Amino acid sequence: MPTRVCCCCSALRPRYKRLVDNIFPEDPKDGLVKADMEKLTFYAVSAPEKLDRIGSYLAERLSRDVVRHRSGYVLIAMEALDQLLMACHSQSIKPFVESFLHMVAKLLESGEPKLQVLGTNSFVKFANIEEDTPSYHRRYDFFVSRFSAMCHSCHSDPEVRTEIRIAGIRGIQGVVRKTVNDELRATIWEPQHMDKIVPSLLFNMQKIEEADSRIGPPSSPSATDKEENPAVLAENCFRELLGRATFGNMNNAVRPVFAHLDHHKLWDPNEFAVHCFKIIMYSIQAQYSHHVIQEILGHLDARKKDAPRVRAGIIQVLLEAVAIAAKGSIGPTVLEVFNTLLKHLRLSVEFEADDLQGGSVGSANLNTSSKDNDEKIVQNAIIQTIGFFGSNLPDYQRSEIMMFIMGKVPVFGTSTHTLDISQLGDLGTRRIQIMLLRSLLMVTSGYKAKTIVTALPGSFLDPLLSPSLMEDYELRQLVLEVMHNLMDRHDNRAKLRGIRIIPDVADLKIKREKICRQDTSFMKKNGQQLYRHIYLGCKEEDNVQKNYELLYTSLALITIELANEEVVIDLIRLAIALQDSAIINEDNLPMFHRCGIMALVAAYLNFVSQMIAVPAFCQHVSKVIEIRTMEAPYFLPEHIFRDKCMLPKSLEKHEKDLYFLTNKIAESLGGSGYSVERLSVPYVPQVTDEDRLSRRKSIVDTVSIQVDILSNNVPSDDVVNNTEEITFEALKKAIDTSGMEEQEKEKRRLVIEKFQKAPFEEIAAQCESKANLLHDRLAQILELTIRPPPSPSGTLTITSGHAQYQSVPVYEMKFPDLCVY
Secondary structure, eight states: OOOOOOHOOOHHHOOOHHHHHSSSSSGGGGOOOOHHHHHHHHHHHGGEEEEEEEEHHHHHHHHHHTTTTTTTHHHHHHHHHHHHHOOOOTHHHHHHHHHHHHHHHHHHHSSSSHHHHHHHHHHHHHHTTOOOOOOOOSSOOOHHHHHHHHHHHHOSSSHHHHHHHHHHHHHHHHHHHHTTTTTTTTGGGSSHHHHHHHHHHHHHHHHHHHHHHHHHHHOOHHHHHHHHHHHHHHHHHHHHHHHHHTTTTTHHHHHHHHHHHHTTTOSSEEEEEEEEOOOOOHHHHHGGHHHHHHHHHHHHHTTTTTTTTHHHHHHHHHHHHHHHHHHOOOOOGGGHHHHHHHHHHHHHHHHHHHHHHHSSSHHHHHHHHHHHHHHHHHHHHHHHHHHHHHTSSHHHHHHHHHHHHHTOOTTOOOOOOSSSOOTTHHHHHHHHHHHHHHHHHHHTTTTTSSHHHHHHHHHHHHHHHHHGGOOHHHHHHHHHHHHHHHHHHSSGGGGGOHHHHSSOOGGGOOOOOOHHHHHHHHHHHHHHHHHHHHHHHOOOOOOOOOHHHHHHHHHHHHHHOOOOOHHHHHHHHHHHHHHHHHHHHHOOOOOOHHHHHHHHHHHHHHHHHHHTTHHHHHHHHHHHHHHHHHHGOOOOSOOOOOOOOOOOSSSTOOOOGGSHHHHHHHHHHHHOOOOOOGGOOOOOOOOTTTHHHSSSSSSSOOOOOOOOOOOOOOGGGGGHHHTTTOHHHHHHHHTTTHHHHHHHHHHHHHHHHHHHHHHHHHHHHHHHHHHHHHHHHHTTTTTTTEEEOTTTOOOOEEEETTOOOOOOEEGGGOOOOOOOO
16 A cells, blocks of 8 residues: 555645556555546646656655565556556657666566566567657666576476566567667677577577477467467567668677577587578578678688587588578678588598598497598588589589689699698598589589580580599599589480480480580580590499499480581491400400490490481491390390399400491491591590599500501511611611701691691591501500610610610600500
8 A cells, every 4th residue: 555645745745746646546456547647647748847757756666666565556657657658759758768667677676477577568568669869878788688587587387487488588579679770779789788689589499499399390380379489489589680680780690699509519410500590591681691601601610620410510501591592692602602611521531531540449440430420421411512502503603613623623643633632641532532523513413504615614624534534433423424414405314314225216305406616616626535535434444334324324415415427427436446445355354344335335326326317327236236135135235234144255256246347337327428438447545644643554654655667567477577677777867867857848838738728527537547557556566665774874675575676875766755555
């Protein structure tokens, strides 16, 4: 019951006090006296200068009632304050607000949950009032701290605990709304406030997330749930907070999220972390997305020595953020994202290699195996992120990323890559090669260039093909798959999947367009390089079925996307050369690999014969396949790649009917108007330095010598007699330069005249013929061995069979470079 004064004293008291006293009834259960409250409101509106005194007096009464635990009168005082706030909007309301906030603070400091909820409700009403002028001196530090503490309430009664937490969340929401709407909005974004607000919201979101994970998939909340569910309310408040963030304060709002996830160890498992960052990415303005990505990358760098699953959790969060950001503005962080991810990919491989080297027997091996599997999770997460990010970039940026990743791929024997592999060792280097090529495969997926030159420029093609010569079948597979992504511009690859004899290619409904001039120029410039890598790739000893399937697909895609009549002839020459290599077997390949090459040739010639639709060619190919089906099924892909296929002991005794014959192919194509002169020239791969750069058995030796033989048709029995003429005098005569100037001038004139007037086909055929002639001549002296001189006299002794030739000083032997097989 309020204190009453006598009538004489009451008349002497200020009017505002009398009006305030009258609103309190004798019994608080009767509630606010509405008639007297209307009088007080009218007086406050009519004399706004009295508002501060009214507020002070109400605050005084409320403080006294709180101390005396008179909850009924406290409720009446707060109701009166709320009505005065809603009714008065003059500049004089500022002092009154200070009294109001002082009374709210008193309620929040009390230990009674009902009073705390009451104070919060009043503050929320106040937060929704738009003030005419900003307040430059008012601060909300106390309210931020108090509401944050209420969000972490640990009351023993679950219902009371939930009520207090909801009040705390609504209070934080009120603070956010109040501060971002006035001129001093920067104060709420200070780190000391965000470090309290954000974790409080996440704490309540996390609690209900855990409950949902136990119960099952959450249902969409109803309107009642939004008011009674702390998690839903906290999430809405979190979205609102982030939606109001600007360029300058975005980082302050995001960094406490990382601290909360670290402190509560929520990266593994990371469902809640992914949920949080999805909210962040969808709530912030699209142009600020790259800020969040930069923060995630920075946190990944800071946690680079953490457990693999923690790093994997962060990377998966980055993937989700990138997936959302890719739809809007990614900003200038493209290369930074890829550079950071590739750096962590290298670190993961390095950690994996260290664990393998440091593993010991017993239980330690189990731990090492577990760590290896965890590191693979990290690596797969990085590759998936790189691929998804790259596949959402525009074409011009994707080309740059392809070059960027390719520049990181280490190739043995070169130092052009920019990735530090000094600590990895051979096993780690192989692993990083595979990871980078898998990343490149993901980036190139879905890439559609108008011309092949755009997709495979020389600066990208050369380093891409280098790993295709390495002694690792998985690396070669990845290179071929990357090339397929870039070559397949009409989505035909799925129709060609699996190496097989296709009865009717027309059923595949292959999509193709007329070959443009740029593609024709590309094949003239780079065709031999592609053929060479396919040829050498077929002859690798560690090939498995997938390698042959990818090589077949490569030939088919070149035929579809890049083949004119000249390229078709070259591809057929390549196929015949592969067949001959399998029969002769100079590389001592196992029988499975020889039959695999034969099956690949059969599948491709069946495909190309139907693509160019030359009846005689199709008839010859079909006839050979039919004979093979009856007599040598191991020469067909449907049989050789089947489990437990019977293999022949040798291929020398087979009839010619089992092989595709050059003369019959030339006859059939010539009758249809094809220029078949080049078919008579066997295909021989170009020899380059790339073989030395890859750790494969090189056909190039570090010492090369070319010895000219008089004729291409020298019988093998006469090799010794002819080579005996190679003496010191003969060599000296051969390098005599007297009278050479006139001959050189005449040679130059003839060469220039020939290249000006002769057709291109004739020049190309002659060059091929000379290369083949040289190859045949070198094959006749395969028994030649080069021995180092027994003494430091600097001479070289050449032996063949039982004959020994004159020692020649090394410094006088000036031969052009040529490979010795």
